[in-house]
Structures are given as C-alpha cells and as structure tokens.
Amino acid sequence: MSDSWPRRRLLAILRGADEPLDAQELAKITGQHVTTVRFHLDVLTRESLVRQFQQPPRGRGRPRIGYSAVQRSVGYQDLAQVLADQLGADPRHRSEAAIAAGRAWGAKLDIGEHRVQSLEDAKDVTMMLMSELGFAPERDPSSETGDKVLIRLTACPLRELARTHSEVVCGVHLGLLEKVLARGGACDEMDVRLHPFVEPELCVARLELISAAREKTQGAATVPPGGDAEAFTTPSGRVAPQLRNADPNVAKQSAQQW
Known part of the structure; x- marks a missing residue:
C-alpha cells in the first residue's frame, strides 16, 4: 500500500x-x-x-x-455480518463491544509521540489518524469555537459496511480515536463523537472539551444533529438514541451548523 x-x-x-x-x-x-x-x-x-x-x-x-x-477478494460485507451476529442481537451491546475493540486496537497502534494538551492538539492527531486510515479528513474552520472542532470525513474506506453495520464499523473507529487521544493525555478532557452519514457521502468527527459538552447536555438526552444514523459518543461509551430524519436537507443544514 x-x-x-x-x-x-x-x-x-x-x-x-x-x-x-x-x-x-x-x-x-x-x-x-x-x-x-x-x-x-x-x-x-x-x-x-x-x-x-x-x-x-x-x-x-x-x-x-x-x-x-481494484476490489478486494475478501467478502468484507459477509464478514461484517458474521461479526455483528457474534456480538449479539442488541445494537447497543454491539456498539459497546465494537468501541471496546477499537480501544484495544488503539492501545496497540504505533502512533509515535503526539501529546494532546489542547483542543488544537486533539484536532491535529485526529486529522493524522483519519488520514492514515483513508478517511480523507477535512477541517471545518467555519464551525470551530474555543471548545469545539468538527472534522469532515469525506471518503470512508468502509462506507458500504458502515451503511448496514454502523454500530460495529463506527464503534470500532470511535474507540480507536478515543484511545489514541487518551494515550496522548486527553482521556478526561475530551468528548469525542462520530456522526455517520450526515450527508450520503459525509461523516463528521466532533471533538469538544468535556466541560463545555456537559453544560450543553445537562438534563437533556443526547441525539445526533441530523442524518439517518446513530451518534456514537465517548468517553462514557454511551450511544445516543437513533434519530430518523425524513428531510435530507436537515442533515445538510446540521453539518453546516454544528
């Protein structure tokens, strides 16, 4: 490669x-x-x-x-189905198991020395990691604030698998990202979320300082801002309720406004 x-x-x-x-x-x-x-x-x-x-x-x-x-000869779609079945019938349980697997992967990954002492550091590490994984990440400066950044993932290499098994595919990637940031020193400071398919070909990684995230979500249920998919969140490992959106324009507006 x-x-x-x-x-x-x-x-x-x-x-x-x-x-x-x-x-x-x-x-x-x-x-x-x-x-x-x-x-x-x-x-x-x-x-x-x-x-x-x-x-x-x-x-x-x-x-x-x-x-x-060139298409791989391995049947990844079938493999994902088998793995999803082995993780149980409950999507929430599968998500938690996938996140745990991603964290285990992140613990073994050779990432070099990248200290995460600020939100800017976390953004740089996320851009580097997602680039290496083939997600073609792009910064979204218009949405950045002092306590939140969004990174657009424009080319997921496992897009088709994620459409049918998002709780497994996205869960693994979320756990991996969380663990890599934690190894850099951000374990108790950063709220990490993945929002799959806010547009048909676009997913979004959201990094937010935990103190700011708690102020916004205290007393309210966490739901993804848009798209026909779950929002995967850490560090608690919780999975937000699924939000189904009949209007495709809402997802686009959400991607622009986060």
Whole structure:
C-alpha cells in the first residue's frame, strides 16, 4: 500500500465511487492539479491498486481514461455480518463491544509521540489518524469555537459496511480515536463523537472539551444533529438514541451548523 496521503485519499475516493472516475473529475474533487492527480494514479496503477478503463469522450476528442479501485477478494460485507451476529442481537451491546475493540486496537497502534494538551492538539492527531486510515479528513474552520472542532470525513474506506453495520464499523473507529487521544493525555478532557452519514457521502468527527459538552447536555438526552444514523459518543461509551430524519436537507443544514 502506498504511504502517500494524496494517494490514500484518491484510493479511498475510488473505492467509494459507483463508477470509474477520470483524472479531471478526481482533480475537481481533491483540489489538486490534474497533472499531480495523474502522477498519483500512475503510481496506484503500478501498485495494482487501481485499474484503468477507456471511457467515451465528452464531445469530440480522444476517449477518456477512467480509474476504478481494484476490489478486494475478501467478502468484507459477509464478514461484517458474521461479526455483528457474534456480538449479539442488541445494537447497543454491539456498539459497546465494537468501541471496546477499537480501544484495544488503539492501545496497540504505533502512533509515535503526539501529546494532546489542547483542543488544537486533539484536532491535529485526529486529522493524522483519519488520514492514515483513508478517511480523507477535512477541517471545518467555519464551525470551530474555543471548545469545539468538527472534522469532515469525506471518503470512508468502509462506507458500504458502515451503511448496514454502523454500530460495529463506527464503534470500532470511535474507540480507536478515543484511545489514541487518551494515550496522548486527553482521556478526561475530551468528548469525542462520530456522526455517520450526515450527508450520503459525509461523516463528521466532533471533538469538544468535556466541560463545555456537559453544560450543553445537562438534563437533556443526547441525539445526533441530523442524518439517518446513530451518534456514537465517548468517553462514557454511551450511544445516543437513533434519530430518523425524513428531510435530507436537515442533515445538510446540521453539518453546516454544528
């Protein structure tokens, strides 16, 4: 696997795409120059991580070259179903077990020396970790305050699994993130949440100082701001009630307003 973050992001985007994408489309999505994108695609092709396809031209001209991620041969969807079944019938119990598994993973992960002494430190570590995992994270400066930051996860490499087994997939990633931040020194200071699918292709990681989070939620039930999914929260390990939203615009507004 290539250790270049731009290539990891391109690969994550291609894995989540429904059809091959060409270099121009990928450049528009990532904000990179098309020449840079073509360079990374050539590397990924040589590494047998993506495959090229000839596509019809737009108007006159030569056929376009589309790229698609090489699909893994392992049946991850079936594996996720088996794991979910083994974790019990109760979604809340499965979530708690998945979070515990993620924490165990985070305890063993080689993350180097990254001290978390402020909210800014926590944001940097989260960006680094999610980049390494292929989530193509993006900061959302417009939503940042002195006690809260949001990080947009734009290319989940396990998106399809998360759609059907969010309590397992998102629970593991949440436990992992919580443990990595705790190893840096933020165990009792940071409230960490993952909001899956606030938009069809977007999840959000929310980091908030615990003192501020308690003031906001004291005496009220915790619910996800939007989207047809649960909001996974730590450090207590609780899982918020599921909120089903019939209006897709509400999720988009929530993603902009958090």
